[in-house]
Amino acid sequence: MRSDRLGETLLPKKLALPVFASDALSSVAYAPDEILLTLGLAGGALAVTSSWPVALAVVAVMVVVVASYRQNVHAYPSGGGDYEVASTNLGPRAGLTVASALMVDYVLTVAVSISSGVQNAAAAFGFIRGHEVLAALVLIAALTGMNLRGVRESGRAFAVPTYLFMLAIIAMALVAVVRRTTGTLPQAESAGLELAPEPGFEQLGTLAMAFLLLRAFSSGCAALTGVEAISNGVPAFRAPKSKNAATTLLLMGAMSVTMLVSMIALARWTGVKIAEDPATQLLRDGQPVGEDYVQHTVMGQVSHAVFDGFMPGVVLVSIVTGLILVLAANTAFNGFPVLGSILARDGFLPRQLHTRGDRLAFSNGILLLAGAAGLLIVIFDASVTRLIQLYIVGVFVSFTVSQIGMVRHWNRHLAVEKDAKERRAMMRRRAINALGAVMSGVVLVVVVITKFTHGAGFAILAMLALFLLMRGISRHYERVRDELSVAEDDTSQQLLPSRVHAIVLVSTIHRPTLRALAYAKATRPSHLAAVTVDVDREATTALQEEWDRRGIPVPLTALESPYREITRPVVDYVKSIRSGNPRDLVVVYIPQYVLGHWWEQVLHNQSALRLRSRLIFTPGVMVSSVPWQLASSEGAEERMDGPVAGDVRRGGG
């Protein structure tokens, strides 16, 4: 997309909601399961009595976080996102912390969403069961391929499954309410089972019980991931941007809460029993159901029960749930490279990730994300329950730091604002953000404490590693910048070398060699010599004779190479020319064949490449490749600029 046209495609609210909310809404597909099965560790009774309080606590956090982010949206209509908010208000270190947390979380969004999608799909399509890891990897590969090809969904492509998903959940809830009032609501397939506590959880003390409740709450907080997406996307909204974005955020929060509450209610009404370890925890007539028992997701069990006997309904819910989870994963595929690009701009990641309009920049980000998510899926066996332990930490680090930054933001504005009405508004906003900061801070502490040994420690370690890596990269760039900078009044760097020695490397006499000689001559050097490495006595003599026969008017020097090497004799020769004349310049001309295919390139130029990579370490030496285009290279340039790169230029940015 041309720079001057970047602002043309803006989203109306009805399309912005599905585009930005799929991640947040999709979590209703797994958050209820995680709440119920964590509570279920202490047996079926606790799951029944405590699922409501835990769910309501999650809802409370959701309300506060949504309210807080509405302030972000108003304060940063540029769509700064948590990274910008933290960097601007709390300095680069805070920004880097948020960035590390977000990167880890993008990876987990993909891993969790895809794993959950596969799990849900398995409810309708039995053949997936037992091959979850493979199915998840295939899905990731497909997403990767799509994103590498630059296929971007329009808002419309997002809208259909997202609205269908909302519709399906709400419809399911309404049907259930009707059937419940008429007393015809069937029970879930697991309703008749008994949920036994895990060994060690039979008799919990008050503290242990509180800990378990908090752990269930932590898992339920997965429902909050993705809430920040809208605040990153403000610039994509139609004017008035901030107002529309804030309204959409509110809508999203309302939908999330409604759907979460509905799912918990439906699970309770249909008597769903769900266990972390179904084979031993679930009992039928007092006996464990064993390894053969297939535990479906809450979504799957509830839809089976509510649509009792009506398979199209069940399959529709399963498909729509799978789709929205894939969309949620895809959100990360869009967000991760953009974050990478911003971090590269700020010097925290390799600069080439920043180059916009460049396919490669985004490709690297996409491959990195896919690789990391795939690795997690393999390590954790595509188990949502195990992956969810790593999740959420990042989101809440980012929430907390960003909200603290917002408090600082309002403090700064309050220090200069005189208007009393404006000041009151700011103080109200500050209070909301402060509440948000405290609330997310508390949740963060709870998550870290309750899940540290279950996997959160691993996520924190990954964040720390990323933080250190990015800080290292940033310091490296700074060091290089300092080393390379020249004071404006320093003109010593503009001095010309006193003499120029040109050296043309010769292995045989053919067109590239003759061209290199001609080019070298055209630069009128102080000295010009052709040089060959004497690896094979006979061949060197033959070369020398042909050289003389042809009457090439440049002397040919043969360098001895007792170890039959090529690189070292040339490097030594070049050094010997410059020794004693530090202000002399040596230009080495290397004939290079240009061929059309990478596999042809492999067959050539390897000695030249190695020689170049060694010569650049020698000061005062410049290496000039003199390319010779072979017939097969014709059209290769166009092939490189293929339709894919064109797509990115047109559609990406």
Place this chain on the structure above:
Amino acid sequence: MRSDRLGETLLPKKLALPVFASDALSSVAYAPDEILLTLGLAGGALAVTSSWPVALAVVAVMVVVVASYRQNVHAYPSGGGDYEVASTNLGPRAGLTVASALMVDYVLTVAVSISSGVQNAAAAFGFIRGHEVLAALVLIAALTGMNLRGVRESGRAFAVPTYLFMLAIIAMALVAVVRRTTGTLPQAESAGLELAPEPGFEQLGTLAMAFLLLRAFSSGCAALTGVEAISNGVPAFRAPKSKNAATTLLLMGAMSVTMLVSMIALARWTGVKIAEDPATQLLRDGQPVGEDYVQHTVMGQVSHAVFDGFMPGVVLVSIVTGLILVLAANTAFNGFPVLGSILARDGFLPRQLHTRGDRLAFSNGILLLAGAAGLLIVIFDASVTRLIQLYIVGVFVSFTVSQIGMVRHWNRHLAVEKDAKERRAMMRRRAINALGAVMSGVVLVVVVITKFTHGAGFAILAMLALFLLMRGISRHYERVRDELSVAEDDTSQQLLPSRVHAIVLVSTIHRPTLRALAYAKATRPSHLAAVTVDVDREATTALQEEWDRRGIPVPLTALESPYREITRPVVDYVKSIRSGNPRDLVVVYIPQYVLGHWWEQVLHNQSALRLRSRLIFTPGVMVSSVPWQLASSEGAEERMDGPVAGDVRRGGG
């Protein structure tokens, strides 16, 4: 090693035998097993009645092949090897056939020897059982590491295990003879079992029976692999080279035959029962022994029986057998890169594989061999029985073509030789080689027919693929050579370009940029311009202002880049300069940072690299890197020339 010192380390016969014969001798560790279990497909009776005839047929082939190769040794004291013999006498196509076959066989030597070594080790160290593939891969990795580090065993390191192995087998045979005459030879652990035929093999017709016997014979011919090693190594012998090599070959043949016959005898005497599918074929009291039965190798069972109760003897045989098998695999690690180097010299493989004294050349060969062998081990589950089906085809292709080449060799010499005595000798040698050719040809046909569907087809396919690949590479090199050659009387290629346009790429003003400007100026071009790509309006303006403030005496041109690209605007600009002036030369100077570590390099120069890779496709353009050595690059050159490369220079070749 310096070229002028290559001839200093020559081997006496007593060291040459273990160095060159480990591959051939080690096959006694698996060849008897394969003969017995193939015969055992038709039940225990056939294994008893036919193991001797089959073993003796193998011995007969061995005698003929050894006799034939003694002629090669005399005719090609340069140690040509089968590839040279075939190329010289039958043309490059035959040479390439032999080369393809040898390459496949090197890979299989590693796969079979390592798998067999692991199987033997498992007899003494039970914990390996069930983890054979892993153990085999670890062994291959260790061999790869050793060979990459340039660690080469001295002849002595080979000598100890090889002689110990021979000693162990002979000692075992002697002990067995003594105990058998005194009637105290214990029976093998499987002697009490009954060997039932596989389903489908219960009642074999004459033809089917003959086919099975030939299949057993084919498997037994694995004993012949490695016989050609001595003929490759003639130059390493002490003078008189040919005579010593021929004697060593004879010794090796005698040892091989003795050991093979001993093992078959020992297996018969101790009543070893060995089956392809032990779980169902072996019966105890009429019932299959089932999956729990652990079938040891013939070597393992025989040593258990002969040294009855004396564990040190059993463990020693197991260790020594494992060691010699690893040495056999290591032979391939030495031979494969050398063959690759010869093929590269002749233009059949990428030229960089030829560069001698270059660590990289051999590294690539070693990694390729290890990768291919590892892949085979994973595919065939480290099963010697399955791998052996692919083996031998290559060896016998190579034997047959080489012996036919020898016949042609003698024909050629007979055509010019006048001396009657010499002629008689030559005719005798030709007769031996002709017999060798016929015999190996027959074996080859038998092997292909009996094993085609069992895996030999796969090996033949691999050879064919290699053959086509190498022919393609050779044709490619020829095409390029033709395209690049210049007639000696054609001086048009020496014309100078009419004008030189120098372009210096600028992104910011720092030392590398200023150096590039100075270097460009020093070449006194017709036109000199500094060029920057306007990706970001603000940054470009700032650069332009600084440029003016500093008073740099070269005009700075900003190239528009509506799509925020870097490569395309520069390429277009360069093309526009040359359009209409095809005899002009454009030199693009690109400042390049030189850093000490590869991970630092990743953080820089990426745009420059991409730009260069695109510019080389434009005719009349030369790309000059102007390196700037950062402080961290100091010492990096020495690190590249580390101790490993030094080792290869000193110890390799």
